[in-house]
Structure formats: C-alpha cells, structure tokens
Amino acid sequence: MEGVTSARSIKTVKKMISSARSSAAVEDKMAFYDSWAENYDQDVAALDYHAATVAAKTVSCHYSGERGAAAVLDVACGTGLLAKQMKQFGFRNFVGIDGSKVMLEQAQKKELYRDLKLCFLGEQRLPAETDxxxxxxxxxxxxxxxxxxxxxxELWSVCKPGGYVCMTCRHGEDNLGYVAALERELMQMEEDGLWGCENVSVVDQWSKAVTGSEDGYISGSVYLYRKRQ
Ligand SMILES: C[S@@+](CC[C@H](N)C(=O)[O-])C[C@H]1O[C@@H](n2cnc3c(N)ncnc32)[C@H](O)[C@@H]1O
Structure with a gap:
C-alpha cells in the first residue's frame, strides 16, 4: 500500500473512524462501512494499515499445498485487500463474505473473488459448508x-480438517478487552482438541492509532491455527 496518497488527511480519517466507534448497532456499523467503501483503500493506506499484508504473508509461510487450487474464505473481506495480497503469493480461489453491500461492490471490482456473499456475522450463520x-x-x-x-x-467449522484459520486483531486501547476474550477462546479451542496453534506474532507498527487518546502506531496480532485432522 506504500506510495498511495490519500485524498483525505489522516485527521479527517481518524475523526470519521472515531465517530463510528461510538455506535454498537450492527445496522449503524454496516451503514458506516457502506459510506466508507469508496475511500477505504486510500484511507487505510494513509493509516499505514498492515493487517492484510501480515495475514497473507503468515498464511503463505505455512501453506505447503497447491496454492492455485486452495479454496480461501475471506471473512469480512471488505474491499478485497486480503485477496489482493494473497494473489501475490499464488492463491487464486477466493470467496468473500461481508456485512456491507457497498464494501462487497468494491471487492467485486477487483475481480478476484469467485463468489461474494452478504452476511451479518454474529447475527446470521456463516454462509459456508462445514469442512x-x-x-x-x-x-x-x-x-x-x-x-x-x-x-x-464458525470459522473453525467451515475450515477443512488439516486446513488453516488465520485471524488478526488490533491492540488499540478500546480493543484490549476483546483481545483478551479472543485469546481465551483460541486457547480453549486448542485445549478442546479442535485445532493446534501454528503461529502467533505481534506486530508493533500495525497501523496508525485512530482513537482520540492514542498517538503514533498501535500494535496488533496475527494468529494462525491448524484444524485437527
Ligand atoms: C476494517 S474492515 C476490514 C476489511 C478487510 N478485511 C481488510 O482487511 O481490509 C472491517 C470489515 O468488516 C465488516 N464487518 C464488521 N462487522 C461485521 C459483521 N458483524 N458482519 C459482517 N461484516 C462485518 C465491515 O463491513 C468491513 O468491511
């Protein structure tokens, strides 16, 4: 994403994101992403957002099968930045899911997905077959x-036995409770024998901070788990 110039200042982008964080209603959140879709790629480039690059590299480092044929489910795909990154590592077979219709329209324009589906995760079941x-x-x-x-x-459920589930999570101060709950769930699922941890990495410069009281960069994590055979 380097070299892309945002049409909007970082200050404007931060203000817009902070205003959306105050609403928890899923309809409001999706309306926010609908309205952001057109500027999303440029804005996150300005924020030096690395999640898609880090996730794609992590999968690529561990995946030893035939990449062109590997079926990849990009959950909450947004405008398709992850598929764009994974394509550089030889992956070609993408299905995307997102709750924002306009983000999906932007993803469609990248011509990387064989299917794109609208779904409000957490409220509707992930629209994918088990395994x-x-x-x-x-x-x-x-x-x-x-x-x-x-x-x-649900991510675990739709993954094939022996397949990989890759997740990212930012460490912004508003998200630390969520990170703790996520890590408890990941470990519990490992203890229950559902999967094994292949990699957990913390990236210091994950993206520029967007909440009012934070400055500079926030860190983030990438988690890679392999479903038991
Ligand atoms: C920060 S963007 C990330 C998009 C993309 N994965 C990327 O890395 O650029 C968050 C995306 O998650 C989607 N999203 C957030 N909550 C969701 C939910 N509950 N169900 C479906 N999509 C959701 C939004 O519509 C948005 O496209």
Whole structure:
C-alpha cells in the first residue's frame, strides 16, 4: 500500500473512524462501512494499515499445498485487500463474505473473488459448508462492535480438517478487552482438541492509532491455527 496518497488527511480519517466507534448497532456499523467503501483503500493506506499484508504473508509461510487450487474464505473481506495480497503469493480461489453491500461492490471490482456473499456475522450463520475451505482468514474485523468472538467457532467449522484459520486483531486501547476474550477462546479451542496453534506474532507498527487518546502506531496480532485432522 506504500506510495498511495490519500485524498483525505489522516485527521479527517481518524475523526470519521472515531465517530463510528461510538455506535454498537450492527445496522449503524454496516451503514458506516457502506459510506466508507469508496475511500477505504486510500484511507487505510494513509493509516499505514498492515493487517492484510501480515495475514497473507503468515498464511503463505505455512501453506505447503497447491496454492492455485486452495479454496480461501475471506471473512469480512471488505474491499478485497486480503485477496489482493494473497494473489501475490499464488492463491487464486477466493470467496468473500461481508456485512456491507457497498464494501462487497468494491471487492467485486477487483475481480478476484469467485463468489461474494452478504452476511451479518454474529447475527446470521456463516454462509459456508462445514469442512469446505483450505484456508479461512478474517482480517481487521475481529474487534469490539464488529465480529463477535463466538464467530471464531464458525470459522473453525467451515475450515477443512488439516486446513488453516488465520485471524488478526488490533491492540488499540478500546480493543484490549476483546483481545483478551479472543485469546481465551483460541486457547480453549486448542485445549478442546479442535485445532493446534501454528503461529502467533505481534506486530508493533500495525497501523496508525485512530482513537482520540492514542498517538503514533498501535500494535496488533496475527494468529494462525491448524484444524485437527
Ligand atoms: C476494517 S474492515 C476490514 C476489511 C478487510 N478485511 C481488510 O482487511 O481490509 C472491517 C470489515 O468488516 C465488516 N464487518 C464488521 N462487522 C461485521 C459483521 N458483524 N458482519 C459482517 N461484516 C462485518 C465491515 O463491513 C468491513 O468491511
């Protein structure tokens, strides 16, 4: 994303994101993403947002199968930044899901997905067959007022045995309670024998901070789990 110039100042982008964080209603959240869709790619480039790049690299480092054929489910795909990154590592077979119709329209324009589906995660069941994807990725969306932690079990469910589930989570101060709940769930699922942890990495410069009281960069994590055979 380097080299892309935002049409809007970072201050404007931060103000817009902070205003949306005050609403927890899913309809409001999706309306916010509908209104952001057109400027999203440029704005997150200005915020130096690394989640999609880090997630794609993490999957690529661990995936040893035939990439072109691997079925990848991009959950909360937004405008399709993750598929764009994964394509550079040889992945070609993407299905995207998101709750924002306009974000999906932007993703469609990238011509990378064989299917795109509208779904409000947490309220509606993930629209995918059990044991059907080689890789399931959720990037930039496991956070407070976005995708609830309980959806992680659904990500696991639609992944094939032996397949990978890759998740990212930002460490903004408003999200620390969510990070703790997420990590409890990931560990519990490992203790229950559902999957094994392949990699957890913390990235210091995840993106520029967007909440009022934070400055500079926030950190974030990428988690990679492999479903038991
Ligand atoms: C920060 S964007 C991340 C998009 C993309 N994965 C990326 O990394 O650029 C968050 C996305 O999650 C979607 N989203 C948030 N909560 C959702 C929910 N409960 N159900 C479905 N989509 C949701 C939004 O519509 C938005 O496209």
């Amino acid at each position: 059907s994807f080689d890789v399931v990725v959720i990037c930039g969306s496991l956070s407070v007022d976005h995708v609830p932690v309980r959806v992680v079990k």
